[in-house]
Structures are given as C-alpha cells and as structure tokens.
Amino acid sequence: EIVLTQSPGTLSLSPGERATLSCRASQSVSSSYLAWYQQKPGQAPRLLIYGASSRATGIPDRFSGSGSGTDFTLTISRLEPEDFAVYYCQQYGTSPLTFGPGTKVDIK
Amino acid sequence: QLQLQESGPGLVKPSETLSLTCTVSGGSISSGSYYWGWIRQPPGKGLEWIGSFQYSGNTYYNPSLKSRVTISVDTSKNQFSLRLSSVTAADTAVYYCARPGFCGGTSCYMRSWFDPWGQGTLVTVSS
Numbered sequence: 001e002i003v004l005t006q007s008p009g010t011l012s013l014s015p016g017e018r019a020t021l022s023c024r025a026s027q028s029v030s031s032s033y034l035a036w037y038q039q040k041p042g043q044a045p046r047l048l049i050y051g052a053s054s055r056a057t058g059i060p061d062r063f064s065g066s067g068s069g070t071d072f073t074l075t076i077s078r079l080e081p082e083d084f085a086v087y088y089c090q091q092y093g094t095s096p097l098t099f100g101p102g103t104k105v106d107i108k
Numbered sequence: 109q110l111q112l113q114e115s116g117p118g119l120v121k122p123s124e125t126l127s128l129t130c131t132v133s134g135g136s137i138s139s140g141s142y143y144w145g146w147i148r149q150p151p152g153k154g155l156e157w158i159g160s161f162q163y164s165g166n167t168y169y170n171p172s173l174k175s176r177v178t179i180s181v182d183t184s185k186n187q188f189s190l191r192l193s194s195v196t197a198a199d200t201a202v203y204y205c206a207r208p209g210f211c212g213g214t215s216c217y218m219r220s221w222f223d224p225w226g227q228g229t230l231v232t233v234s235s
Binding site: 101 | 156219223225227
C-alpha cells in the first residue's frame with residue numbers, strides 16, 4: 001500500500017498570499033496518478049486536480065498542481081477567502097487507492 | 109448533472125451490519141463502463157477508500173476491509189449499496205458514495221480520482 005504524507009499539517013496564511021502544500025508518497029506513484037481535493041466543514045471533498053497537474057472542470061486557475069514520482073505539490077497562487085479549507089491528496093496509481101492525512105489552510 | 113445521495117441508518121449497534129444505499133440521478137449506473145465507489149471518513153480524520161464496482165461485474169475492495177464488505181447494485185432503482193459486517197466503534201464515520209472519473213475511449217478504470225461525491229451520511233456505531 002502506498003502511504004501518502006502531507007506537509008505541513010496546518011498552514012496559516014493571509015488572503016492574497018501564496019500557499020504551497022506538499023504530498024509525499026512512500027513509493028513512486030505510477031504515471032503521476034495523483035489527485036488533490038478541497039474539503040470544507042460539513043461538505044464532501046471537491047476534486048481540484050487530477051493527473052498531478054490537470055485542473056478539474058470549473059476550478060480557478062489560481063490552483064495548480066505539479067510533481068512526479070514521490071513528490072507532489074499543490075499551489076494556490078493567491079488565497080481567496082473561500083480557499084481556507086482542508087486539502088487532501090490521493091494516489092490512484094496502485095490499489096488500494098489511498099489518501100493523505102490532509103493539510104489545513106487557515107486564516108492567519 | 110450527475111448527483112449521488114447516500115441514505116441509511118445513522119446508528120448501528122456493535123457486531124451488527126451497516127447498510128447504506130447510494131441513489132444516482134442524472135445518469136444510469138448500468139450505462140457506459142463507469143465505476144461507482146464508497147469512501148469513508150471518521151470524524152476529524154482522513155479519507156479511506158472502501159471499494160469500487162463496475163456494472164459489468166468487476167468489484168474491488170480495500171484489503172483492510174475486504175473480509176467484511178459487500179457492494180451490490182439495484183439497477184431497477186438506479187442505486188448501489190454498501191454492507192459492512194461485524195462493525196465496531198472504529199467504523200464510525202461519514203460514508204460517501206462517489207464516482208471514479210478516470211475514463212479513456214470506451215473504458216473506465218477503477219484506479220481513479222473521484223468526482224462527483226454524494227453529500228455523505230454519518231453512521232455511528234454504538235450500543
């Protein structure tokens with residue numbers, strides 16, 4: 001099973017700042033099959049990025065994904081008030097499908 | 109627009125079987141080669157994939173739950189269901205149904221991201 005580790009656990013930033021979130025896999029994620037989700041309290045996760053760098057339909061271009069192998073990054077170029085949430089990565093290159101523990105982005 | 113909605117008891121006793129249903133609207137479970145899946149999230153914790161199935165018969169479960177999980181489908185109601193046996197407090201979670209979205213040509217793949225998701229339903233295991 002591929003174990004995903006996300007860092008930092010919590011990121012405290014102000015609106016307008018840049019957020020950089022990390023997802024590291026215990027072994028290489030084949031074909032960069034990595035997705036990112038945003039989750040707000042009481043809501044289901046929302047797909048942001050798939051294939052490590054492809055934005056899902058309707059996702060603003062301030063969200064971008066990069067990386068390959070074992071190291072992946074989600075970048076939010078300029079935080080908007082609605083971006084404060086928990087972000088999860090998920091690998092789908094190998095079964096079982098696994099998720100990271102999440103990074104909380106909160107308001108500084 | 110495809111929508112998924114979970115339903116089922118919010119409270120289950122230890123050692124009993126948890127049963128949930130996902131109703132799909134805006135699309136047919138039996139059309140195309142899409143997979144359909146279940147994911148859960150214990151309160152305040154991360155996400156865990158439970159299993160995914162394809163109408164044609166392919167079913168995959170997380171090995172950590174495989175001995176206790178069954179996913180089935182009722183095409184007449186456009187629903188699919190989750191059964192988790194011998195539950196304990198560790199099975200207390202919000203349970204989501206979702207559709208794996210990775211498709212290419214006429215084929216879809218179990219190993220996929222999930223989109224869309226249902227709103228989730230909290231199941232508490234307690235006597």
